[in-house]
Amino acid sequence: MTRNAPTRRGVALLLVLALVAGALPIIALAASRASAAAQLDRSRAQGVIADDLAWAASTPIAHWLRRDAALVVLPPDAQQPMVRVLEDAFEIDGTPISIAVTAWDLHAMLPAGAVRMGTPLRLLLPQDVRERLDALDEDPDGLDVFDAHRDHRPDARWIYPSLAAGEPSLGALVSTAERMAAQPTVRLNVNTTPAPLLARALRLAGRGGYEPIMQRRAQGQRSGPPPMPEGDGLPRILLSASSSSWGVRIDVRVGSVRRSWWTVWTRVSGDWMLQRRTPILWEPHPEFAR
Numbered sequence: 001m002t003r004n005a006p007t008r009r010g011v012a013l014l015l016v017l018a019l020v021a022g023a024l025p026i027i028a029l030a031a032s033r034a035s036a037a038a039q040l041d042r043s044r045a046q047g048v049i050a051d052d053l054a055w056a057a058s059t060p061i062a063h064w065l066r067r068d069a070a071l072v073v074l075p076p077d078a079q080q081p082m083v084r085v086l087e088d089a090f091e092i093d094g095t096p097i098s099i100a101v102t103a104w105d106l107h108a109m110l111p112a113g114a115v116r117m118g119t120p121l122r123l124l125l126p127q128d129v130r131e132r133l134d135a136l137d138e139d140p141d142g143l144d145v146f147d148a149h150r151d152h153r154p155d156a157r158w159i160y161p162s163l164a165a166g167e168p169s170l171g172a173l174v175s176t177a178e179r180m181a182a183q184p185t186v187r188l189n190v191n192t193t194p195a196p197l198l199a200r201a202l203r204l205a206g207r208g209g210y211e212p213i214m215q216r217r218a219q220g221q222r223s224g225p226p227p228m229p230e231g232d233g234l235p236r237i238l239l240s241a242s243s244s245s246w247g248v249r250i251d252v253r254v255g256s257v258r259r260s261w262w263t264v265w266t267r268v269s270g271d272w273m274l275q276r277r278t279p280i281l282w283e284p285h286p287e288f289a290r
Contacts, residue, residue: 043284046095046257053099053252054261058274060086061101061248065265065272070242072105073191073222076214080161080172081108081192085248100251104161106175106264107243108192111185113139115174119186119236120204124197129170140176143262144278160262160280161249177245177264177275185236189243191222202226205237249280258283 064085072083086101115122115133122130132146140146146159161172188201190213202210209226216223225239244267252259260281265272 042255043257046254047259047284049092049095049097050252050254050257050259053097053254054250054259057086057099057101057250057252058263061103061250061263061265062272062274064103065246065267069103069246071222072242073217073220074108075220076195076217078192078194080168081105081189081194082161082163082172095255096253097255098251098253100163102161102163102249102251104172104247104249105189105192105243106177106245106247107187107189107240108194108197109173109175110197111187112174112176114186121186121197121200124200125173129173132170133174142176142264142276142278143171145176146170160260161247171247171262175245175247177247177266185238187238187240189241190225190239191217191241192243201237201239205239207239251281256284 074081074083081104083103083105084100085103086099089096089098091097110119110121110125112133115125115130116136116139133140136145143159159170161169186201188198190198193201195214198213199210202208205228207226207228209223213223213226222241224241246265248263248265250259250261250263258281260279262276262278262280263274264276266275267273
């Protein structure tokens, strides 16, 4: 009995070790699932905050449009008709949060309809932008139309205006905010339109005044549109001192969650209205957070 006792204790110890060894993967799996569930709950909560912030941004955007949009003057070397509206960063319960709102003047770029109808100004656009527009069956009513026609480009940076883009994207060169009438009218704000486009548009419209406009812009001063030449018929290039249509990008980051929206605002009956709201970026996507 005394010789067999250590053996029985050894067997019992082996059984305990086997049970522990078998339980370890189960415990690890349970811990992993608990951690994933906590992370999922955290991601969902952060997503709710991000979405709420994106919607809440409409209030300062509308305020900026009413108070400041008509006063915007961009320097002569501006490559995009772009203005930073809002940028802020803070924390809530240790979670880092940032929000950035950037506006692009849609009346400082070529309307997609005018490009498709053959305005000579289309030659200022990159060839791939012209080809994408010409390939559509009808005039686009939003930038999301190009989202569905992407092939060799892996993300939306080529389509939607962004501060991160090295070169102006399609949405910073072409406006899809309004449908064209029978005449391919181009509306341009002389205080925000990039210099090459404004210079060519003034020549095409038979107007002078480019140098004085650029001199005033270099000093941060607004200009009015130069007078129309006498005997001009139906104008196809309309010049103004302000814009009635802006595209606004909203970028929100809450912890590991990122949201980006492209919105289009138009002045209707004297006030600004949100006309379109398109999601650009959802990380992680809600489909994977269910």
